[in-house]
Amino acid sequence: MQNRSEELVHELGRKIVNGEYLPGEILPKAEVLSEMHGVSRTVVREALKGLATRKLIRSNQRSGTSVLPRAMWQWWDIDVLTWIIEDENNSDFILHLTDVRLGLEPMAAALAAKRATDQDHVKIKACFEKLEQSVGDERAWAKADFEFHQSILHASYNDLMIGTIQSLHKALIISREKTFHAVKEYADPTFDSPTKEVLDRHRAIYEAVLARDEDLARQKMTDLILRVKRLLEEIYVS
Amino acid sequence: MQNRSEELVHELGRKIVNGEYLPGEILPKAEVLSEMHGVSRTVVREALKGLATRKLIRSNQRSGTSVLPRAMWQWWDIDVLTWIIEDENNSDFILHLTDVRLGLEPMAAALAAKRATDQDHVKIKACFEKLEQSVGDERAWAKADFEFHQSILHASYNDLMIGTIQSLHKALIISREKTFHAVKEYADPTFDSPTKEVLDRHRAIYEAVLARDEDLARQKMTDLILRVKRLLEEIYVS
DNA sequence: AATTATTTGTCCGTATGTATG
């Protein structure tokens, strides 16, 4: 945390997400918040601005600042994602994320198959070979896996898609860190495991992209994420 | 615009998006911005907080406030979307949006087919009948169309998906307002037109969702958006 | 319909913190 207003943003943001302040509720007025947290009113105002930008609250003169309904929140803000994932009440949020992932990543793969330049192909090939060499090594795999997906994502040449999927991956990493200790008995399916079988799934994607076969790339990426989804459902639904 | 800091956010945000301030560049210091725009430092600071939350800038003590690379921007923030769409240099952004849409909306339709309750079915049916009655009436259709898609979206029961697609639709509306006068000779394909043929496409989606046929719902929604995409490509690529 | 009370919005003067050269 860099400064006091950022701190306060996190503190209040967390309380809103986990329901200590409910949608529709009025927050204590700025002066009171200032006393409650031992900071100046300036800091409180800047913190509220931060939450207002994320559409968690709205300020009105005289009537105070109220919590907005969930439907208005800026879900893709990395801090909002973090607060939601860290909140115990949203343990199934990772399943919702996976459904969005299932919509976007196969599309990104299809776009990459269509638009990748020769340079992109070289890069993707290099990343896949790194992946091949990482089978069995948990740490090396995690890094190579990230970069492999990144190389394909970049070749989609769609900034909006890239930004969204990057946020999505960040959220998965946060979720992973959180469940790492909690669910030791299961391997965390959020990220791919460094086995031969999973490598072959990546190979299928890799080959489809290089072959410029959009539909196949889409299909193989779907297969990969569906496998994750099924493992997640085993854990959470049961 | 509600207050001066919001105004300033828009003014600076626009300048960053359209390249008047480039990534890496250092903004004038708070005191100077304050003079330039005739507002106090407090207002400037709150505005900068707003831009920092959107990841357009980052403030550092001593080195000043710099513009962040596009890859870090919060693309789904409605204001960022607005600035990008309004900027002439991003006229093809709507195509990028459509690709994302093509990933998400068919997935949402599939989820709706899977998860819709009986109540949802009633709602969706009512919305479709409104749509049927609106054929030929541009204004009535636009409203009914919006609500039809909304009713299906809601039945996906995925807050993240709902929030994202809602932002997407808002962006399409903004884009429509912008191109409305600019491209008179073409009908704007961003939204569906109130013809019998398009109605039938909606009917196919509607029937698939009520029949709880996930794959068919996905497919029919894909068909609908692909039609839009092709029309858009005719306009922008040529 | 006018007045008042309450809360956010705005301003400014000053002081402190922090990274850079």
Added chain:
DNA sequence: CCATACATACGGACAAATAAT
């Protein structure tokens, strides 16, 4: 280690909007 230049933080005042009376 010092000087500089910037952001960060504080407090007290007044303005503006709007809900309640």
